Amino acid sequence: MLNFSVKEADILFEVLKARRDVRGNRFLSKPISEEHLDKIFQAALHAPSVGFSQPWKFVSITEEAQKQKIFNIFIEENEKASELFKDTIYSDLKLEGIKEAPVNIAVYYSQKEKAILGQTSMDQVGEYSVVCAIQNMWLMARALNIGMGWVSILDSEKVNAVLKAPKDHKLIGYFCLGHVSEFLDSPELESLKWEKRKNKEEIIFKETF
């Protein structure tokens, strides 16, 4: 059985802290090697999944025409969002990297209609398994010095149509990946004071709330 050393635990912690949500103003056009991309997918496939159901599907997108269609969906949704944040810096923020990133990956949840061990009381744990896979990819990418960004300002149904997703598949997240000019030292929305970092006292409780 593998016992990790303090030094190895420290390396994991450094990766966790250095991971950033990367947008189009930091991506380089340099392609991601097949070897790196494979490692990122392998990281996903080692995620935990309820009842070992592995309910994940991935679509990698590199063609300009596909990216442009997704980008158009972003623009439409982002115009609606801009309205909600009108007296803020929102419209100055770069919130995606669809066209700049050499690789985009759409991550889906898909589960056959059968009872899954562990999913009988809290059904959403199936989708949550897919999110665990996403976080594994994000960390693996960072350790390979590859940036990844989550684009959530999208209409899922329109994305499904572009990617020809089967009807029972649910889009969990859409990601941009690529080498970067830099990883910021801290989350951009923290540096810009969009939101404050929360104190542990506000969020960690003992025995009950």
Added chain:
Amino acid sequence: MLNFSVKEADILFEVLKARRDVRGNRFLSKPISEEHLDKIFQAALHAPSVGFSQPWKFVSITEEAQKQKIFNIFIEENEKASELFKDTIYSDLKLEGIKEAPVNIAVYYSQKEKAILGQTSMDQVGEYSVVCAIQNMWLMARALNIGMGWVSILDSEKVNAVLKAPKDHKLIGYFCLGHVSEFLDSPELESLKWEKRKNKEEIIFKETF
């Protein structure tokens, strides 16, 4: 800017592969040190969150009386689940470690009613941020040689009542943590052939499904 070496990326990959869902038959009663528990929470707090909203709350549970109440909820839900899997090995499987694990942690999603940057089109990305924090905890725990297991066979509303969760809080996951007698070499449900490991060809697509 931190550039990770191939060796460091390999260490992350080892941690990803060695992480297991640990149940009560592997937990030791040895307490988790405050230092280790703090490190696991720090890992959570470095997770990505939509719009830097950090919509997570954590309740750590160590008192026997609290654990017993949660265990009773598990028993009730698991009896229902057993019916669905009756001609299988289901009832022989140990599916939680609530009482054996020295620490239980309930993880919640809580978000004030305001527009969150990035959450205006796909609302569930708030909950998904919390799951990213969970995966960070799981990996950090493993790197510290501490086991963690997800207990999903629970009625959330009953857990909320035991933990006195505010009405607008949503239970995302309930976890058991402790030192272990062993980490299995492969997922137990894989070794038992409950489910087969999927091939990459079934789950990774190019450009469209």
